[in-house]
Amino acid sequence: MTKPAPILFPKDFLWGCATSAYQIEGSPLADGAGPSVWHRFSHTPGRVQDGDTADVTCDHYRRWESDVDLMHSLGLNSYRFSIAWGRVLPEGTGRINAAGLDFYERLVDRLLSRGIQPMVTLFHWDLPAALDDRGGWLNRDIAQWFAEYADVMFRRLDDRVNYWTTLNEPWVVADGGYMHGVLAPGHRNIFEAPRAAHHLMMAHGAAVQAYRATGRNKIGLVVNIEPKYAASQSDADCAATRRAEAYMNRQYLEPALLGSYPEELHEVFGEAWPQWPAADLRLIKQPLDYIGVNYYTRAVVRSDPTSWPLKATTVKQKQHTHMETGWEVYPQGLVDTLLWIKDQYGNPPVYITENGACFFDPPQVEGPVLEDPLRVDYLRKHITAVHTAMQRGADIRGYFAWSLFDNFEWAFGFSKRFGIVHMNYETLKRTLKSSAHFYSKVIASNGAAL
Numbered sequence: 001m002t003k004p005a006p007i008l009f010p011k012d013f014l015w016g017c018a019t020s021a022y023q024i025e026g027s028p029l030a031d032g033a034g035p036s037v038w039h040r041f042s043h044t045p046g047r048v049q050d051g052d053t054a055d056v057t058c059d060h061y062r063r064w065e066s067d068v069d070l071m072h073s074l075g076l077n078s079y080r081f082s083i084a085w086g087r088v089l090p091e092g093t094g095r096i097n098a099a100g101l102d103f104y105e106r107l108v109d110r111l112l113s114r115g116i117q118p119m120v121t122l123f124h125w126d127l128p129a130a131l132d133d134r135g136g137w138l139n140r141d142i143a144q145w146f147a148e149y150a151d152v153m154f155r156r157l158d159d160r161v162n163y164w165t166t167l168n169e170p171w172v173v174a175d176g177g178y179m180h181g182v183l184a185p186g187h188r189n190i191f192e193a194p195r196a197a198h199h200l201m202m203a204h205g206a207a208v209q210a211y212r213a214t215g216r217n218k219i220g221l222v223v224n225i226e227p228k229y230a231a232s233q234s235d236a237d238c239a240a241t242r243r244a245e246a247y248m249n250r251q252y253l254e255p256a257l258l259g260s261y262p263e264e265l266h267e268v269f270g271e272a273w274p275q276w277p278a279a280d281l282r283l284i285k286q287p288l289d290y291i292g293v294n295y296y297t298r299a300v301v302r303s304d305p306t307s308w309p310l311k312a313t314t315v316k317q318k319q320h321t322h323m324e325t326g327w328e329v330y331p332q333g334l335v336d337t338l339l340w341i342k343d344q345y346g347n348p349p350v351y352i353t354e355n356g357a358c359f360f361d362p363p364q365v366e367g368p369v370l371e372d373p374l375r376v377d378y379l380r381k382h383i384t385a386v387h388t389a390m391q392r393g394a395d396i397r398g399y400f401a402w403s404l405f406d407n408f409e410w411a412f413g414f415s416k417r418f419g420i421v422h423m424n425y426e427t428l429k430r431t432l433k434s435s436a437h438f439y440s441k442v443i444a445s446n447g448a449a450l
């Protein structure tokens with residue numbers, strides 16, 4: 001029997017890891033930085049598991065030089081990270097904190113000196129608390145506040161940063177921070193959630209518009225996509241699946257790419273769904289250079305009239321492996337997602353900006369490598385899924401594993417470990433897991449080692 005041809009990716013394919021500022025940096029108030037809503041949220045008793053905060057986390061703010069060297073040792077040719085808005089603009093607007101800007105400039109310079117392309121996210125959930133005090137994502141003015149901050153970053157770094165992202169996963173901010181109250185700033189209000197979502201997208205549009213005035217490189221939007229599969233072909237389950245897909249997967253992609261919202265959102269939000277001015281949608285729909293897709297899992301959906309606000313719930317798929325977060329491991333969902341974007345939105349350039357898993361990692365044992373076979377299997381199957389979608393015509397330009405390090409997993413605190421590098425939070429020792437070695441071989445062979 002002939003061996004299958006080795007999987008090979010394009011020579012200019014980006015291979016990276018992804019992180020975010022609040023999750024790995026620590027020192028949230030150092031050198032003049034202003035607090036974020038996540039600093040406030042994690043210091044509010046009962047909001048984060050085990051009372052964990054990111055005051056130290058991976059201490060990347062002080063260990064960034066050796067961390068870049070570790071990325072280089074893995075053979076990454078790209079690294080996706082976010083800027084803490086409050087480090088650069090402590091009050092969110094106005095006064096610039098030079099030390100904050102300098103930190104990110106030095107990080108970018110070191111990455112480039114090691115042949116690593118930075119992909120920079122401007123907002124990964126850590127809104128300056130001073131802006132939350134002025135209404136935050138509920139205040140329409142935030143579009144201009146965000147554009148002002150973005151312009152500061154573009155002017156300082158666009159001569160070295162080739163890939164910009166405005167927002168990371170606006171859905172998580174609106175759903176977690178304003179609908180269900182489980183993430184910062186912790187509101188639970190169906191009238192606030194669509195407004196926060198809309199203002200997030202207006203901010204995205206205003207920042208892209210600002211970029212086009214001076215920028216010379218690429219800018220995109222990162223969305224989380226969780227493909228929805230009807231539990232049955234009943235009308236009720238199919239309608240519930242359409243609502244779930246509109247609420248998570250289309251509510252952000254479609255205003256950005258098409259300049260319109262899915263009709264199903266009127267049904268989901270009811271009287272809470274505002275009539276938005278056409279000018280808002282024109283602002284949101286700015287030409288983009290790429291879409292970033294964060295993929296982890298899928299959802300099998302059935303109708304559930306008791307479930308708020310979607311009247312839909314997910315059906316556990318006991319036949320498959322699940323992560324510590326309860327997410328099903330389903331690599332076919334990534335193929336389906338990438339082909340869906342290709343077919344529905346005109347095959348835009350796509351980067352997989354996050355993909356990874358948190359399994360129970362055994363207690364750290366002394367020794368060079370921590371065995372994490374489930375994560376190796378997850379990465380192998382999902383990177384293969386990316387290649388499958390590319391062979392079927394999807395325009396995929398890169399892949400970023402989530403995450404480089406175990407890090408602060410938001411309301412889960414440090415209880416969930418997504419890293420390919422183990423983090424000992426007492427000693428801050430970094431230890432490569434077998435998944436890091438595996439990923440390094442995949443990169444070195446441009447896929448042949450899968």
Ligand SMILES: CO[C@H](O)c1c[n+]2c([nH]1)[C@H](O)[C@@H](O)[C@H](O)[C@H]2CO
Nearest residue numbers: 020168169224225294295296402409
């Ligand atoms: C709802 O799942 C999302 O796609 C998603 C998963 N994740 C994310 N978004 C965030 O972008 C990261 O900050 C998380 O650490 C990471 C792991 O939970």
